[in-house]
Amino acid sequence: MGKYIPEKIMVAVDFLLFTIEEDQLKVLMVPRKEEPFKGQLALPGVAVKEKETLSHAAKRCLAEETGIQDSVYLEQLYTWGDDCKRDPRGRVISISYMALIPREKIKEKIGKRVTEVSFLEVGQMLSEEKEIAFDHKEILKYARERIRNKTEYTTIAFHFLPEEFTLPRLQKIYEILLGKELFKANFRKSIQEYVVDTGKIQKDGAHRPSKIYRRNEDRFSE
Amino acid sequence: MGKYIPEKIMVAVDFLLFTIEEDQLKVLMVPRKEEPFKGQLALPGVAVKEKETLSHAAKRCLAEETGIQDSVYLEQLYTWGDDCKRDPRGRVISISYMALIPREKIKEKIGKRVTEVSFLEVGQMLSEEKEIAFDHKEILKYARERIRNKTEYTTIAFHFLPEEFTLPRLQKIYEILLGKELFKANFRKSIQEYVVDTGKIQKDGAHRPSKIYRRNEDRFSE
DNA sequence: GCAAAAGTGTTCTGGATACACCCATGA
DNA sequence: TCATGGGTGTATCCAGAACACTTTTGC
Numbered sequence: 249m250g251k252y253i254p255e256k257i258m259v260a261v262d263f264l265l266f267t268i269e270e271d272q273l274k275v276l277m278v279p280r281k282e283e284p285f286k287g288q289l290a291l292p293g294v295a296v297k298e299k300e301t302l303s304h305a306a307k308r309c310l311a312e313e314t315g316i317q318d319s320v321y322l323e324q325l326y327t328w329g330d331d332c333k334r335d336p337r338g339r340v341i342s343i344s345y346m347a348l349i350p351r352e353k354i355k356e357k358i359g360k361r362v363t364e365v366s367f368l369e370v371g372q373m374l375s376e377e378k379e380i381a382f383d384h385k386e387i388l389k390y391a392r393e394r395i396r397n398k399t400e401y402t403t404i405a406f407h408f409l410p411e412e413f414t415l416p417r418l419q420k421i422y423e424i425l426l427g428k429e430l431f432k433a434n435f436r437k438s439i440q441e442y443v444v445d446t447g448k449i450q451k452d453g454a455h456r457p458s459k460i461y462r463r464n465e466d467r468f469s470e
Numbered sequence: 471m472g473k474y475i476p477e478k479i480m481v482a483v484d485f486l487l488f489t490i491e492e493d494q495l496k497v498l499m500v501p502r503k504e505e506p507f508k509g510q511l512a513l514p515g516v517a518v519k520e521k522e523t524l525s526h527a528a529k530r531c532l533a534e535e536t537g538i539q540d541s542v543y544l545e546q547l548y549t550w551g552d553d554c555k556r557d558p559r560g561r562v563i564s565i566s567y568m569a570l571i572p573r574e575k576i577k578e579k580i581g582k583r584v585t586e587v588s589f590l591e592v593g594q595m596l597s598e599e600k601e602i603a604f605d606h607k608e609i610l611k612y613a614r615e616r617i618r619n620k621t622e623y624t625t626i627a628f629h630f631l632p633e634e635f636t637l638p639r640l641q642k643i644y645e646i647l648l649g650k651e652l653f654k655a656n657f658r659k660s661i662q663e664y665v666v667d668t669g670k671i672q673k674d675g676a677h678r679p680s681k682i683y684r685r686n687e688d689r690f691s692e
Numbered sequence: 693g694c695a696a697a698a699g700t701g702t703t704c705t706g707g708a709t710a711c712a713c714c715c716a717t718g719a
Numbered sequence: 720t721c722a723t724g725g726g727t728g729t730a731t732c733c734a735g736a737a738c739a740c741t742t743t744t745g746c
Contacts, residue, residue: 306591415726421475433709434710453723455718455723636698637699656698656737676695679743679744680697
């Protein structure tokens, strides 16, 4: 029972941290400080260590970039390895993970790379002209598609909000993710079972205040 | 711009070849000839080579096990690497791919490992008692779930049938994959747009013959 | 003619869509 | 009292579920 002799393939994790800010879907990207693609924007990523699980590598990446240690929604997306030249330095396959986080959580905790780290609007990153390092534009496109699809048949949208939230806010999140406006009454019926009224209200200007809800945890034991 | 120094991680592809035979969903498995898990059933797999794409590795695996070179439906499933001890010989991450194939295609073409290769009923492989090598039972479970889900909102079921088929046969495929009976009239309405009548018919016993259909290719340009 | 399975038309119903209206607040 | 956005009820539409029926074959 001998050991494997591994091929010279590097295993990396690429990490997509999404949030919603200023009514836009944004993703964390960092400008590259070295060749290749020096100066261009890239997704954060790390090399997976021999004694490290994939999801641990993803969490490590999150912590290194943002300082966030909390448990956040984390999901493996896809493994990119159909282009042996995707990294000019050698053969790299990369497993992409995405995490969703409410913007409220980011505020205080910004880690070591604070100055360089920035959340950028996904739509702009995907535009024709924009140059993005490696195949990261394709990865980003894939992730956005996944978020859109899952918004339709799961409750991932809730992960963009803190514990407590109002329904108008939740609806806005859905509208941003789906890219279309929704009817208020219908929207509320459709998510009704996933929320519970906290009894609190939020006053917000010259109009009727909103009730504050939280998730119905019974419905979130995936 | 130096080369990466890869960690000692082996990259493998695990391959799930599904077919429907005797009205059962079956998967290709091979008994292991060496330790670890000697004698137990395992999914076929290969080590990914440095100059080889992931999907190529999957196709190579298919060809090695069955001799099938044709283009078949192939889909990346998931990458398993959250257990550093999943293979006792060292750190291995494995990217699982699944392929679907009509049983008619298998008949003639069985490759070199012909005697050992067998299609086994998925339900049985997943049963409590059955021992399966590595984490392959979990992978199989994941794949079956994926097939079930995709049967509901895509046309993957068609890949279990040859070019030409009858609607009762197609319905049976759906019923096997979904694990429940369907109403004939409703089923036909739901898949109507995906098929075209070839004009041919198939006589099949003491009852009205079935029309023979083929896919409506307009609807299959995914 | 009869059994068996193929094939088709019609009703029923629940959920999504669209619209209309009422409510609480600040200024 | 009025503009603003929060909150709710109801009619409508449509796809899928359920059921009933007709058609074509072999014996």
